[in-house]
Structure formats: C-alpha cells, structure tokens
Amino acid sequence: MSEVIKQTVIFKAAPHEVYDALMDSDRHSAFTNSEAQISRAVGGEYSAYDGYISGKNLKLVPNQKIVQTWRAVDWPEGYFSVVTFLFTPVPEGTRLDFTHADLLDGTLEEFTQGWIDNYWEPLKVFLEI
Secondary structure, X not given: OOEEEEEEEEEOOOHHHHHHHHHOHHHHHHHHOOOOEEOOOOOOEEEEOOOOEEEEEEEEEOOOEEEEXXXXXXXXXXXXXXXXXXXXXXXXXXXXXXEEEEEOOXXXXXXXXXXXXXHHHHHHHHHOO
C-alpha cells in the first residue's frame, strides 16, 4: 500500500483556471462528463465521477495547491490515499505537478493511466475551448 504516481502536465490556461476546474462542482462535472460535488473548504468533502471517487480536502491554497484524501468506491472500507496538485505559472500557462500516494497494491498501472485518460486529457480540451 505504498505505491506512488507522479505526473507533470502543462495546461494552456492560467493557474486559477486549472484550480477552479478541479475545485468547482459545475466545471468539474463539465470536463469529466459526470456528477461532481466539491466543497471548497479545508475539511470539506468531495465526490466525483458519479460517486466513484470521494475524499476530503486536507489543504487548499487557491491557485497554488490542493491536497486531498482520495478513495475509489470499491476500495476497502476506510482506506484513503492522498492526492496533491501543485500549480506553477509557466510561459505556456500552468505546470501541474501531481502526486497520488498510498495507492493500494496492484492499482498503480490502472490509476496512472486513469489520471491521464479521465483527467488530464479531458481537462486540456475543456480549458482550451
């Protein structure tokens, strides 16, 4: 239970636009094409992908950093991993440095590709419209 995903993605959008797309329920729902309910408060809860993932906000620094607990609905009861999103302005827009730590053993490959297919690629399209 110690596997870690590290990914870096460049978005052609300002940090506040990327942050807002991840933290606003309506915008998140729009780019994922699924239901999302997201609290913007530290300690607040969120769910995305029609309830498949859920967790709690541990640290929020608007336009700079998001740290959340994260779990898939089919994981063992009470088990949470931790996701961290760091936003850095770059000439192209925003560099997102992403870490997903404490994954369940055997899920590294699935979720490594899942973040690309279900988040980074649709978010790029959404932000560049």
